[in-house]
Amino acid sequence: MTTLLENARLIDPEADSDAPGWLLISDGVIAGIGTGSPEGIEARTRIDCNGQALAPGIIDIGVKTCEPGERHKESIRTAGLAAAAGGVTTMVTRPDTTPALDTPEVLAFVRRRGAEVARVRMLPMAALTKGRAGAEMTEIGFLMDAGAVAFTDCDHVVRNPKVLARAMTYARSLGALIIAHPQDPDLSAGAAVTSGKFASLRGLPAVSPMAERMGLERDLALVEMTRARYHADQITAAASLPALARAKQAGLDVTAGVSIHHLTLNEFDVGDYRTFFKVKPPLRPEDDRMAMVEAVHDGQIDIISSMHTPQDEESKRLPFEVAASGAVALETLLPAAMRLYHAGQLTLPQLFRAMALNPARRLGLPSGRLAQGAPADLVLFDPDAPFVLDRSRLRSKSKNTPFDGMRMEGRVSLTVVAGETVYDRSAP
Amino acid sequence: MTFSKRHLLGIEPLSPPEITTLLDLADRYAERERTTDKHATALAGMTQINMFFENSTRTQASFEIAGKRLGADVMNMAMQTSSVKKGETLIDTALTLNAMHPDLLVVRHPHSGAVNLLAEKVNCAVLNAGDGRHEHPTQALLDALTIRRRKGRLHRLNIAICGDIAHSRVARSNILLLGKMENRVKLIGPPTLMPAGVADWGVEVYDDMARGLEGADVVMMLRLQRERMDGGFIPSEREYYHRYGLDAEKLACAKEDAIVMHPGPMNRGVEIDGTIADDINRSVIQEQVEMGVAVRMAAMDLLAQNLAAERAAHA
Numbered sequence: 001m002t003t004l005l006e007n008a009r010l011i012d013p014e015a016d017s018d019a020p021g022w023l024l025i026s027d028g029v030i031a032g033i034g035t036g037s038p039e040g041i042e043a044r045t046r047i048d049c050n051g052q053a054l055a056p057g058i059i060d061i062g063v064k065t066c067e068p069g070e071r072h073k074e075s076i077r078t079a080g081l082a083a084a085a086g087g088v089t090t091m092v093t094r095p096d097t098t099p100a101l102d103t104p105e106v107l108a109f110v111r112r113r114g115a116e117v118a119r120v121r122m123l124p125m126a127a128l129t130k131g132r133a134g135a136e137m138t139e140i141g142f143l144m145d146a147g148a149v150a151f152t153d154c155d156h157v158v159r160n161p162k163v164l165a166r167a168m169t170y171a172r173s174l175g176a177l178i179i180a181h182p183q184d185p186d187l188s189a190g191a192a193v194t195s196g197k198f199a200s201l202r203g204l205p206a207v208s209p210m211a212e213r214m215g216l217e218r219d220l221a222l223v224e225m226t227r228a229r230y231h232a233d234q235i236t237a238a239a240s241l242p243a244l245a246r247a248k249q250a251g252l253d254v255t256a257g258v259s260i261h262h263l264t265l266n267e268f269d270v271g272d273y274r275t276f277f278k279v280k281p282p283l284r285p286e287d288d289r290m291a292m293v294e295a296v297h298d299g300q301i302d303i304i305s306s307m308h309t310p311q312d313e314e315s316k317r318l319p320f321e322v323a324a325s326g327a328v329a330l331e332t333l334l335p336a337a338m339r340l341y342h343a344g345q346l347t348l349p350q351l352f353r354a355m356a357l358n359p360a361r362r363l364g365l366p367s368g369r370l371a372q373g374a375p376a377d378l379v380l381f382d383p384d385a386p387f388v389l390d391r392s393r394l395r396s397k398s399k400n401t402p403f404d405g406m407r408m409e410g411r412v413s414l415t416v417v418a419g420e421t422v423y424d425r426s427a428p
Numbered sequence: 429m430t431f432s433k434r435h436l437l438g439i440e441p442l443s444p445p446e447i448t449t450l451l452d453l454a455d456r457y458a459e460r461e462r463t464t465d466k467h468a469t470a471l472a473g474m475t476q477i478n479m480f481f482e483n484s485t486r487t488q489a490s491f492e493i494a495g496k497r498l499g500a501d502v503m504n505m506a507m508q509t510s511s512v513k514k515g516e517t518l519i520d521t522a523l524t525l526n527a528m529h530p531d532l533l534v535v536r537h538p539h540s541g542a543v544n545l546l547a548e549k550v551n552c553a554v555l556n557a558g559d560g561r562h563e564h565p566t567q568a569l570l571d572a573l574t575i576r577r578r579k580g581r582l583h584r585l586n587i588a589i590c591g592d593i594a595h596s597r598v599a600r601s602n603i604l605l606l607g608k609m610e611n612r613v614k615l616i617g618p619p620t621l622m623p624a625g626v627a628d629w630g631v632e633v634y635d636d637m638a639r640g641l642e643g644a645d646v647v648m649m650l651r652l653q654r655e656r657m658d659g660g661f662i663p664s665e666r667e668y669y670h671r672y673g674l675d676a677e678k679l680a681c682a683k684e685d686a687i688v689m690h691p692g693p694m695n696r697g698v699e700i701d702g703t704i705a706d707d708i709n710r711s712v713i714q715e716q717v718e719m720g721v722a723v724r725m726a727a728m729d730l731l732a733q734n735l736a737a738e739r740a741a742h743a
Binding site: 195196197198199200201202203204206208272273314317318319320321322 | 440518519537540544545560562563594623624625628629
């Protein structure tokens with residue numbers, strides 16, 4: 001079973017190249033790759049890419065599938081459909097479910113559901129502490145055996161440094177990756193937006209971006225102490241960057257991520273109390289947004305994720321300060337990222353370095369690359385195709401996107417996982 | 429007519445001519461209120477519902493009297509004890525009331541932006557009677573009317589707003605209104621009670637009362653909002669009174685004919701000395717209450733006219 005994708009624009013984040021070429025899939029892996037036109041390559045199926053971009057499929061760290069517990073908001077099946085349509089070939093899912101994903105038994109259930117109903121690959125993360133309560137560490141060893149790829153309490157910050165230090169020390173011995181949400185929990189308590197002129201005029205409870213830096217500095221000090229493998233899920237403030245750079249220079253095993261919303265939206269987008277723009281941490285001033293784009297460009301921030309967080313209408317149609325946080329983004333991650341490409345701020349190989357190559361490396365996955373022998377997890381897309389986003393057409397059960405009604409560019413044509421087509425825009 | 433708004437959600441969307449139109453009409457109502465013939469018919473046949481999700485005596489009474497004097501059928505909903513307590517969402521409550529075809533909804537809510545949210549879901553005129561820390565437009569308008577009557581103008585005045593700016597919707601609406609009318613606005617208070625980014629609002633910020641009050645034509649005191657504080661903004665009420673409470677000594681730093689204002693209810697001995705509050709030569713606090721009714725009558729009159737015009741256009 002061989003498929004040849006020809007006349008493609010190959011986006012290779014590893015080689016940092018963007019060139020016309022072809023790619024051959026055989027038995028679920030990339031069997032060959034080359035520039036120009038394929039001479040003398042035989043394949044059972046040939047697909048003319050019409051010059052569209054062919055890149056490694058997106059590996060999205062931090063997807064909330066709401067299963068178990070909140071299936072009225074999303075399910076593993078619907079999240080998988082959204083992922084496939086968005087060019088996401090691997091969902092790395094969050095343990096902030098109900099109950100929290102903190103035992104090997106629940107993890108095994110979620111993995112099985114993923115294998116059965118998710119159209120794309122699904123790798124679950126597990127909670128770092130039981131019930132995400134920040135008191136006792138979970139069975140990190142058993143959870144790893146059951147397939148947990150990382151450990152995180154998501155937006156619950158482990159307040160007690162002693163608990164976190166112990167969990168880090170224990171995780172270190174197993175080589176487990178810890179993902180944290182850097183934020184000082186007391187300074188940011190109750191905040192709905194970033195403090196400043198805008199927040200004050202709107203009369204909303206607000207937090208300084210300094211709370212993020214404080215959380216990060218604490219975590220990095222503990223990493224220095226324990227030598228744990230650490231990833232900060234979302235760095236969104238310029239004030240956090242020096243600490244991150246220092247830790248990396250010191251040779252600590254530290255990486256950082258940022259959500260697509262913090263790269264493409266700013267605090268003013270909240271406008272007249274629009275709750276679909278309420279995310280965690282809150283949207284930042286434009287200077288911070290620009291600094292984050294720059295940091296992705298320089299490789300200081302390694303990973304871009306969707307932070308896909310489905311919320312139903314009832315959770316969002318409330319006064320801003322009591323409305324739920326989060327936005328769905330599996331289907332809008334790629335077109336939103338194209339804004340940065342079209343603005344000339346990031347190249348396609350740079351974007352796919354942050355959306356595919358780096359997440360794969362961080363989790364030790366063989367995918368995320370356009371290389372012979374790598375899994376044939378691919379996305380074919382037209383970076384220039386314009387459209388107006390209509391939230392009612394999203395595949396997620398929840399439609400809480402901040403991009404509703406906006407003009408976007410970048411449409412997925414084909415998504416391939418292990419050589420199999422999981423999404424084809426031209427198919428009925 | 430230069431007042432074109434459908435709702436009165438805040439001062440922010442109003443233009444200076446709209447503010448002037450509203451104050452001119454309020455001035456006429458204020459004169460009339462002092463006669464024996466108080467009743468008008470601008471709202472005859474209309475239904476006004478007061479929805480107060482936060483306790484209020486003064487503002488609710490003021491809106492009720494204003495509506496009744498204009499001939500409206502006024503109904504007060506005590507939202508504290510209603511189905512909201514049973515878990516009904518704000519929007520469901522709004523839709524339920526909307527189905528009863530009210531013409532004017534007067535809403536106070538503890539969350540910023542809640543009144544804007546509600547206004548999107550109903551097809552009557554909505555008046556914001558205070559939302560969280562966001563805006564309290566009729567308070568700013570009644571303050572403006574009081575100032576204009578006492579000082580003869582509403583521009584190029586030196587106005588000091590003192591106290592708990594951070595938690596005050598009254599301060600926000602007043603800063604916006606007085607700024608639009610081109611006054612020099614000074615905010616005075618401890619830095620813990622100043623909102624972040626306040627320096628970008630086109631105001632001057634002082635933490636020293638004596639310096640801030642220098643040359644003031646108007647001294648606006650704010651209530652220390654103890655119920656909105658989650659602790660630790662000021663060391664104690666007695667230290668606050670010592671440094672920021674308005675007493676004769678501090679008031680002497682302002683102009684000799686400066687007027688003293690307070691939106692009420694007052695904490696005597698916390699932010700204002702009782703004798704100053706009662707000094708009929710300086711304090712205009714009772715006049716503020718009086719102007720409150722007039723301003724609310726004017727606001728509801730103008731909104732009702734716009735509503736009637738809109739309905740006629742659709743009929």
